[in-house]
Amino acid sequence: MSRRGWLLFGAMCLIWGLPYLLIRVAVRELSPASLVFARTALAAVVLVPLALRRSMWAEFRRSMGWIAIFAIIEMGIPWLLMSRAEQHLTSSVTGLMVAAVPLVAVVAYRWSGAHEPLTARRVVGLVLGTIGVAILVGVDLTGTTVLPVLEMLVVVVGYAVGPLLLATKLVERPGLAVNAGAIGLVALLYAPVGIAQFPHHLHAETIWAVIVLGLVCTALAFMTFFELIKEIGPARSTVVTYVNPAVAVLLGVALLGEPITAGIVVGFPLILAGSILASTRSATELRAELPAER
Numbered sequence: 001m002s003r004r005g006w007l008l009f010g011a012m013c014l015i016w017g018l019p020y021l022l023i024r025v026a027v028r029e030l031s032p033a034s035l036v037f038a039r040t041a042l043a044a045v046v047l048v049p050l051a052l053r054r055s056m057w058a059e060f061r062r063s064m065g066w067i068a069i070f071a072i073i074e075m076g077i078p079w080l081l082m083s084r085a086e087q088h089l090t091s092s093v094t095g096l097m098v099a100a101v102p103l104v105a106v107v108a109y110r111w112s113g114a115h116e117p118l119t120a121r122r123v124v125g126l127v128l129g130t131i132g133v134a135i136l137v138g139v140d141l142t143g144t145t146v147l148p149v150l151e152m153l154v155v156v157v158g159y160a161v162g163p164l165l166l167a168t169k170l171v172e173r174p175g176l177a178v179n180a181g182a183i184g185l186v187a188l189l190y191a192p193v194g195i196a197q198f199p200h201h202l203h204a205e206t207i208w209a210v211i212v213l214g215l216v217c218t219a220l221a222f223m224t225f226f227e228l229i230k231e232i233g234p235a236r237s238t239v240v241t242y243v244n245p246a247v248a249v250l251l252g253v254a255l256l257g258e259p260i261t262a263g264i265v266v267g268f269p270l271i272l273a274g275s276i277l278a279s280t281r282s283a284t285e286l287r288a289e290l291p292a293e294r
Contacts, residue, residue, distance in 0.1 A: 017247020037194025042214025095248025
C-alpha cells in the first residue's frame with residue numbers, strides 16, 4: 001500500500017472508531033431516528049453547498065438511482081439500527097461486531113465478480129481477524145437479547161455492500177457529488193420522524209456528540225473513505241473495520257467506564273495482525289504488478 005493509502009487508512013481507523021462512543025452518548029436523549037436525521041442534516045449543510053458550488057448537480061442526476069440505493073444500504077438502514085442497538089449494547093461491543101465487515105465483504109465481492117484476488121496472505125489475515133472478533137465478543141454478548149445482535153448483523157452487511165456499490169456503480173462519479181447526494185437524501189428521508197421526535201432540551205454532551213458525528217464522522221469520513229476505496233480497492237478498504245474496534249474499546253473504557261475483558265486482551269492482537277495481512281500486498285504480488293505499471 002502506498003504512503004497515501006496508509007495515511008487514508010489510518011485516518012479512517014481513527015475517525016470511524018469514534019461514532020460508537022458518540023452514538024452511545026447521544027441515544028441517552030435522542031431517539032434513533034432523530035440522531036440519524038441530526039447527523040446527516042449537519043453533514044448535508046456542509047457538503048451539499050460545496051457540491052452545488054462545483055456544479056455537481058448534473059453528476060448527481062446521472063446516478064441518482066444508484067446514489068439512493070447506496071444511501072439506504074450504507075447509511076439509512078445501518079445508522080438507524082446501530083443507534084437502536086446501542087440503546088442496549090455497550091459502545092465497545094458494537095464496535096467489535098462491526099469488525100466482521102471484511103468477512104462479509106469477501107463473500108459479497110465473490111458473488112459480484114468484482115472481488116480482488118484472495119491470496120493466501122489475505123485469507124490468513126481475514127481468518128485471524130475473524131477469530132479475534134469471535135474471541136472479543138464471545139464473552140461480552142452472553143445474556144444479551146437477540147434483537148440488538150440481529151440489528152448489528154444487518155449493519156455489518158450494509159457496511160460490506162456499500163463500498164462494493166461505490167467501486168462498481170459510482171466510482172466514475174466525483175466523491176463529493178455521491179456523498180453529498182447520499183447524505184442529503186438520508187437527511188430528507190428521516191426529517192419528518194426525526195424532527196417530530198426531537199426533544200425540547202439537550203445536554204451539552206449530547207449536542208457535542210451530534211456535532212462531531214455530523215461533521216467529522218459523517219461529512220469528513222465519507223470523503224476520506226471514498227478516496228481510500230479509489231486508492232486501495234473496495235475489499236481491502238473494508239479492513240479498516242478491523243482497527244476501528246481498538247479505538248472504540250479504548251474510548252469506551254476511558255470515557256464511559258466500560259470493562260476490559262479477557263477477550264479484548266487476547267482478541268486485539270489477532271485483529272491487528274489480520275488487518276495488516278489482509279490490507280497489504282506481499283513482495284510476490286508487488287513484483288507481479290511491476291510490468292503493468294511501466
